[in-house]
Amino acid sequence: xxxxxxxxxxxxxxxxxxxxxxxxxxxxxxxxxxxxxxxxxxxxxxxxxxxxxxxxxxxxxxxxxxxxxxxxxxxxxxxxxxxxxxxxxxxxxxxxxxxxxxxxxxxxxxxxxxxxxxxxxxxxxxxxxxxxxxxxxxxxxxxxxxxxxxxxxxxxxxxxxxxxxxxxxxxxxxxxxxxxxxxxxxxxxxxxxxxxxxxxxxxxxxxxxxxxxxxxxxxxxxxxxxxxxxxxxxxxxxxxxxxxxxxxxxxxxxxxxxxxxxxxxx
Amino acid sequence: xxxxxxxxxxxxxxxxxxxxxxxxxxxxxxxxxxxxxxxxxxxxxxxxxxxxxxxxxxxxxxxxxxxxxxxxxxxxxxxxxxxxxxxxxxxxxxxxxxxxxxxxxxxxxxxxxxxxxxxxxxxxxxxxxxxxxxxxxxxxxxxxxxxxxxxxxxxxxxxxxxxxxxxxxxxxxxxxxxxxxxxxxxxxxxxxxxxxxxxxxxxxxxxxxxxxxxxxxxxxxxxxxxxxxxxxxxxxxxxxxxxxxxxxxxxxxxxxxxxxxxxxxxxxxxxxxxxxxxxxxxxxxxxxxxxxxxxxxxxxxxxxxxxxxxxxxxxxxxxxxxxxxxxxxxxxxxxxxxxxxxxxxxxxxx
Numbered sequence: 001x002x003x004x005x006x007x008x009x010x011x012x013x014x015x016x017x018x019x020x021x022x023x024x025x026x027x028x029x030x031x032x033x034x035x036x037x038x039x040x041x042x043x044x045x046x047x048x049x050x051x052x053x054x055x056x057x058x059x060x061x062x063x064x065x066x067x068x069x070x071x072x073x074x075x076x077x078x079x080x081x082x083x084x085x086x087x088x089x090x091x092x093x094x095x096x097x098x099x100x101x102x103x104x105x106x107x108x109x110x111x112x113x114x115x116x117x118x119x120x121x122x123x124x125x126x127x128x129x130x131x132x133x134x135x136x137x138x139x140x141x142x143x144x145x146x147x148x149x150x151x152x153x154x155x156x157x158x159x160x161x162x163x164x165x166x167x168x169x170x171x172x173x174x175x176x177x178x179x180x181x182x183x184x185x186x187x188x189x190x191x192x193x194x195x196x197x198x199x200x201x202x203x204x205x206x207x208x209x210x211x212x213x214x215x216x217x218x219x220x221x222x223x224x225x226x227x228x229x230x231x232x233x234x235x236x237x238x239x240x241x242x243x244x245x246x247x248x249x250x251x252x253x254x255x256x257x258x259x260x261x262x263x264x265x266x
Numbered sequence: 267x268x269x270x271x272x273x274x275x276x277x278x279x280x281x282x283x284x285x286x287x288x289x290x291x292x293x294x295x296x297x298x299x300x301x302x303x304x305x306x307x308x309x310x311x312x313x314x315x316x317x318x319x320x321x322x323x324x325x326x327x328x329x330x331x332x333x334x335x336x337x338x339x340x341x342x343x344x345x346x347x348x349x350x351x352x353x354x355x356x357x358x359x360x361x362x363x364x365x366x367x368x369x370x371x372x373x374x375x376x377x378x379x380x381x382x383x384x385x386x387x388x389x390x391x392x393x394x395x396x397x398x399x400x401x402x403x404x405x406x407x408x409x410x411x412x413x414x415x416x417x418x419x420x421x422x423x424x425x426x427x428x429x430x431x432x433x434x435x436x437x438x439x440x441x442x443x444x445x446x447x448x449x450x451x452x453x454x455x456x457x458x459x460x461x462x463x464x465x466x467x468x469x470x471x472x473x474x475x476x477x478x479x480x481x482x483x484x485x486x487x488x489x490x491x492x493x494x495x496x497x498x499x500x501x502x503x504x505x506x507x508x509x510x511x512x513x514x515x516x517x518x519x520x521x522x523x524x525x526x527x528x529x530x531x532x533x534x535x536x537x538x539x540x541x542x543x544x545x546x547x548x549x550x551x552x553x554x555x556x557x558x559x560x561x562x563x564x565x566x567x568x569x570x571x572x573x574x575x576x577x578x579x580x581x582x583x584x585x586x587x588x589x590x591x592x593x594x595x596x597x598x599x600x601x602x603x604x605x606x607x608x609x610x611x612x613x614x615x616x
Contacts, residue, residue, distance in 0.1 A: 157351035160318050163338040164345045166368030166416065179355045 027233035047230035059217040069132045070196040071189045074140040078147045086151025100144050103137045112205045119206055126210040134202045139192035150184025190246055214239055268329045268419035268452050269294050275324035277310050285310040285476045297446055299455040301463040302473035308456045312422050317341050343420040344413040348428055350405045352397045358408050359393045365416035383411040403434040423455040460500045472496050490534050493615035497545050504587045506544040525582025531611035543616040550610040551589035556603035563606045
């Protein structure tokens with residue numbers, strides 16, 4: 001019974017996750033396909049050439065420079081906050097932890113409208129760094145919770161040991177805490193990176209005309225009066241492949257518990 | 267090696283006075299133990315010395331320098347922790363080297379010093395091991411090596427043996443004793459285990475409810491405790507109620523129990539106004555067959571403990587004495603009469 005249900009779940013997961021991905025690859029590498037047969041009528045790179053000519057390169061550069069910056073800055077603010085909240089006995093700790101989740105609860109369209117009027121007044125519409133900041137709204141909670149969970153799991157006497165042995169607070173963080181929270185930092189980074197890579201709504205609202213990231217670029221081919229599955233799929237490949245690659249790296253170098261631990265706990 | 271001077275040190279947790287020490291001097295090279303039950307303030311005191319918590323009042327001086335407001339890393343003292351607190355991402359060598367690196371010692375000297383430390387604690391073959399690969403006893407040896415490697419002015423020990431099982435505890439205790447002779451450190455040691463305190467210490471301070479109630483060397487504390495609490499904390503006890511009948515000499519008295527028995531005893535540290543009780547350590551009671559000259563008693567219970575026998579002897583309506591005898595030296599069964607000799611007794615505060 002147990003075995004059967006596990007098999008059913010596994011098959012369902014494969015179908016749900018891999019079937020759409022498979023179809024995406026089919027569309028991306030087809031030159032002629034009407035979508036009525038199981039395989040494309042003719043394989044080729046036509047869709048890729050089309051999107052490259054339409055400005056894929058610029059979108060790629062934007063997406064893959066914004067995401068690392070989002071990871072970097074959200075890590076920089078999360079580490080000190082997570083250190084204090086995760087290791088010190090402070091009042092209203094639970095409240096602060098929950099405050100960090102608010103960005104995930106407020107619908108992006110709501111915060112987007114709010115930010116839109118502020119950015120318009122400040123003249124930040126279409127500004128690169130302003131988009132990095134907007135991506136951090138969603139990415140930082142993941143980063144913070146993941147890093148904080150790591151800090152929390154460290155025995156507080158380890159910090160005390162480092163201090164009495166002559167390490168200042170800063171050196172304790174650099175030499176003791178940072179190596180120990182690296183797994184949490186890495187899984188937080190993965191979440192923050194993919195958040196930024198996939199962020200669509202706020203970038204669309206606040207980034208145009210200059211900041212056309214991959215999801216916004218992709219929207220051109222599915223959001224109008226007609227849908228172009230070929231080019232849209234070709235762009236999707238650039239979103240899927242890095243994600244799969246990261247998951248592969250995580251599996252290979254980080255124990256899976258750490259990745260699971262990065263999930264947002266209630 | 268350094269002298270520690272504590273003056274009027276006070277720490278409150280909310281309204282509760284966790285630790286209050288009026289004046290305490292720990293001498294250069296001394297092995298000093300704070301002994302007491304859990305919650306007596308011994309760990310709080312140690313953590314104030316380490317700078318991990320700050321006192322509400324008072325001063326701490328090391329070699330006449332006021333370090334009360336120094337952060338832990340500026341105090342030049344190190345600590346051995348109850349739960350070892352080793353750095354899990356470093357191997358044994360790097361753990362021991364940590365304090366030296368923080369002091370910017372040249373890497374070549376670090377190599378030499380760490381090897382020397384590991385050798386002294388007989389763990390040199392573990393140098394490259396990861397922390398989770400070594401046993402609890404070995405981990406605490408690493409903890410000790412890490413603490414003494416930088417030659418700090420003081421080493422603090424926070425119940426370092428209480429996370430080890432009984433057999434290991436004895437082994438590491440013995441090694442600490444050996445080490446103490448070899449390296450001659452000023453050490454402040456916190457424990458609730460009187461056997462540890464007795465074997466390791468030059469002097470012991472017994473704490474209760476945040477206050478030191480007696481300071482002395484192990485012998486003084488054991489044989490002349492200041493009150494019944496100290497007496498029972500550091501060893502087995504028999505208490506006989508009564509009053510001092512008369513003084514025989516300056517430090518000897520005749521004690522009359524409430525059953526009317528007269529027992530010669532040391533005067534101890536009682537003053538005239540204290541309520542008094544006579545302390546007789548179980549090993550100071552000697553039993554002989556009945557009909558000899560001495561206190562008459564009846565065996566009330568007898569327990570076999572393997573190598574020894576535990577007797578409870580009734581010597582009067584209101585007093586019994588507990589004592590041990592070797593099991594090859596059985597003096598009789600329950601209800602048989604014996605003669606009791608009290609080899610040593612001391613009058614203490616009840």
